Amino acid sequence: MPSQNDVLQSVFVTGLKNAHGVEHQALALIDRQLDHLANYPEVADMLRHHRGETEQQIQRLEEILAGFDETHSTLKDIGLSLTGNLAAIAHVFAPDEILKNSFANFAFENFEAAAYKSLITLADAGSFTKWSPLLQTSLSEEQAMAAWIDGHNAALTLKYVERRAAGETASH
Numbered sequence: 433m434p435s436q437n438d439v440l441q442s443v444f445v446t447g448l449k450n451a452h453g454v455e456h457q458a459l460a461l462i463d464r465q466l467d468h469l470a471n472y473p474e475v476a477d478m479l480r481h482h483r484g485e486t487e488q489q490i491q492r493l494e495e496i497l498a499g500f501d502e503t504h505s506t507l508k509d510i511g512l513s514l515t516g517n518l519a520a521i522a523h524v525f526a527p528d529e530i531l532k533n534s535f536a537n538f539a540f541e542n543f544e545a546a547a548y549k550s551l552i553t554l555a556d557a558g559s560f561t562k563w564s565p566l567l568q569t570s571l572s573e574e575q576a577m578a579a580w581i582d583g584h585n586a587a588l589t590l591k592y593v594e595r596r597a598a599g600e601t602a603s604h
Contacts (some may be wrong), residue, residue, distance in 0.1 A: 447551050452493045454544060458486050461540065465533050471474030472530055475588065478580055483575045492566040499563065501551060518556055528593055528604040534581060541578035559569050 434442075462483045473576040497503055548571035555564045595601065 433485070437558055438467075440554055441500070441570050444551065444554040444558055444560060445497070445500055447547070448493055449502070449556060450465070450489060450574060451544075451547050452497070454547060454555060455486050455490045455493065458540065458544065459483065459490075462486065465537075468603075469531060471592070471595060472588070474584070475530070475534070478577070482577045484575075487577060489570040489573065492570055496563045498567060527603050528592065534585060534588055538581045538585070541574050541581060545574040545578060545580070548574060 462479050466476055466479055466483075469479070472528045494503075548567050552564055552571065555561055555567060
C-alpha cells in the first residue's frame with residue numbers, strides 16, 4: 433500500500449503535468465487573440481507581457497518536473513493547445529469577440545490561479561516546499577493578470593460600445 437507521501441507526490445506530479453498542458457493552452461489562446469486586437473492595443477500589450485510570463489511558467493513547471501525525474505506530457509500539451517486554438521477561433525466570428533475573449537480570459541486566469549494554489553497545497557503537504565516559491569511566482573502572475581482583466585472590464589466594454597456606435601470595427 434502506498435504511503436500518504438507517495439500519493440501526494442503522485443498527485444503533485446500529475447498536477448504539474450496538467451498545469452504544463454494548461455499553460456500551452458494559454459499560449460494558444462493568447463496567440464490567436466493577438467491576431468485580432470488592432471483596435472485594442474492596451475489589451476494586446478498586456479497579452480504580450482503575459483505571454484512572456486506564461487513561457488516562464490512553463491519553464492518553472494519543467495524545472496519542478498525534472499526535480500522528480502519526470503517530464504511533461506506531450507499528449508496533454510498538444511491536446512490542450514488544440515483546444516485553446518479552437519476556443520479562440522470560436523469567438524472570431526462573434527460581433528463582440530473582444531468582450532467574449534475578455535470574459536474567457538478572466539475565467540481562464542482564475543482557473544490557472546486555482547491550479548497553482550492546489551499545487552502549492554500539495555507541495556506543502558508533501559514536503560516538496562522547495563518548489564513552493566516557483567509555484568507562488570506563477571500564482572502571483574496569474575492573479576495579477578486576472579486583476580488587470582477585471583480592472584479593465586468596464587473601460588473595455590465602453591470602448592467596444594463607443595466603436596460600434598461610431599460604425600467602426602469593434603469586435604477586435
